Amino acid sequence: MKIGITGLEASGKTTIFNALTGEKSNYSRSYKELNIASVKVPDWRLDRLYEMFKPKRKINATIEFVDIRGIEGIEESRKGFGTDIISNMKNCDALLPVIRLFEDDTIPHPEGSIDPVRDIDIVNTExxxxxxxxxxxxxxxxxxxxxxxxxxxxxxxxxxxxxxxxxxxxxxxxxxxxxxxxxxxxxxxxxxxxLKPLIYVLNIDERSISGADTLLIPIKEKFKKKNCEVIVFCGKIEEELSQMEDNDADEFRKEYNIEESAIKKLIRVSYDLLGLISFFTMVEKEVKSWTIPSGTRAKSAAGIIHTDMEKGFIKAEVIPVEELLKSGSISKCREKGILRLEGKDYIVQDGDFITFKFAR
Ligand SMILES: Nc1nc2c(ncn2[C@@H]2O[C@H](COP(=O)(O)OP(=O)(O)O)[C@@H](O)[C@H]2O)c(=O)[nH]1
Ligand SMILES: [Mg+2]
CATH class of the missing domain: 1.10.150.300 (Obg-related GTPase Ych/YyaF, coiled-coil domain)
Known part of the structure; x- marks a missing residue:
């Protein structure tokens, strides 16, 4: 899955990109290069499978973020999205417009003032x-x-x-x-x-973190529509926290009353919005999580791993991951009759642990 970060200039796009990817980026407008980063999708179920099987490697599903340049220029001379920006956005599965709410006189807003409703309209119009x-x-x-x-x-x-x-x-x-x-x-x-699902990120001021959620209820209600979500975080603080050790960052979050990290929040919201689910496999010393749209059939799910698996698909051995974790091994699940054999049309469920059988 690929998510494109967009919005107006100086809204905090690169800051949010850094916050989500935990990387210091060297994005420079003059070079026309894009910041792109892959982020591991955290999943406690995969962590537990890793502890149980003790394989060589644990491979998380990933989400890709692209820091796309935004709309340039002020009202009269607004340039809108250039063709390169548009083609970058076309390649994304969802768009994430960053809407500026933070105040800082030293960083001019291209439209001259902070007005999230106007900015959302500008993005939509473009x-x-x-x-x-x-x-x-x-x-x-x-x-x-x-x-x-x-x-x-x-x-x-x-x-x-x-x-x-x-x-x-x-x-x-x-x-x-x-x-x-x-x-x-x-x-x-x-x-x-x-037509692309949209997630507005309201980039709030570090001074208004407490109470931000209630403050923003009217905006959320106005813009939270079909295939569209609104989330709130402070880019600047999240960028700083993303550079810290997890434990230290958690301590700070408690102090600020922030329930979860920007990336966890975003992944949760985008999986819901895009209707995505996860399944797990354990093949050749690698335990892996995979992301698929809900409603995907077993044969197509096999194809995400390898085209040969889809072509030669015979059956899927399925165990709900929580049952597997409780039982402690695949063979115990088999004995207890928890392991099920499913055909090509089986609709894969979130949390399925699957062993595909296929003809080579
Ligand atoms: N005070 C404050 N400054 C921010 C915040 N988010 C971004 N900035 C600053 O705004 C400036 C522009 O941010 P940047 O991420 O480069 O914006 P972009 O043009 O949309 O990529 C930078 O100096 C950031 O440090 C925020 O939440 N609070
Ligand atoms: Mg930028």
Missing amino acids: LMISDMDILESRIKKLEKLVGRKKDEGEKEELDLLLKCKAYFDEEKPLREAEFSPEEEKLLRGFQFLT
Whole structure:
């Protein structure tokens, strides 16, 4: 999974990137390079499996974060998202616009003042403008084609794009729309930005941490919609904490009354938002966790590990990980009848420990 950090200039994008990835970055605008980092998804179940099997390696599923440049310029000369920024965002599974709430006179806000609702609108508008460009030029092309000859596929596509346009006319992003599975499939190729799940990070001031959650309830309620979440943290403090040893950071969090680290919070929220679950495997001295969309069938899940496993899929031996941890070994689970044999269409559940059997 890949998450793209975006937003206005000086909103704290790079600070949040550092907070999430725990790395000091050397991002510099003049070099046009992007900060990219992979982060291990923490999972206590994987840790316990590692203690139980004592294999050579423990390999966590990972999430990739990209620090994408933001919207530049002030109101009159606002440049919006450049083409390179747009193409970077297209490659992401979800977008994370950082919205500035911290006050600092020495760091000018491009719009001149702190106003989260306005900034959220700016981000949304820019995402919509990018989608509208693609949409309108495709509609024009299709209207010409459909006028000339009868092609059911093109007619269908045109109708769908006009439906999308109606949403934009109401200033609604596509992520709020209802689409059938066939429509979703058709739309996938366009990589529309407003169709991507969105997580707004409200980057609050270190002075307003206590009570921030209640303070922000109105913003949260206004913007927390379908396929969209709002989370709150203080980038600056989280960046500092991410550089510390875990125990020290936990102590500080207690002092600030922060319940969980930025990365844990974000992973929890994004798994929920994107409908992701985890399963576990133990193969050749490696215990691993894997991330898949909920509803994934056993055969496709095998394919995430290796295409050969999917092609030659025979069956899946499944144990709920908590049962395995309780019993202490696969063979005990087999004796007790907890280990189940499942076929290719079995829907993998969160926390399944799976051994795939396949023909090589
Ligand atoms: N006081 C304060 N400053 C912050 C916070 N987040 C970011 N900054 C500062 O704002 C400036 C711009 O942040 P940066 O992450 O580079 O913004 P970007 O342009 O969106 O990548 C830096 O000097 C940061 O230290 C915050 O939560 N509180
Ligand atoms: Mg930056």
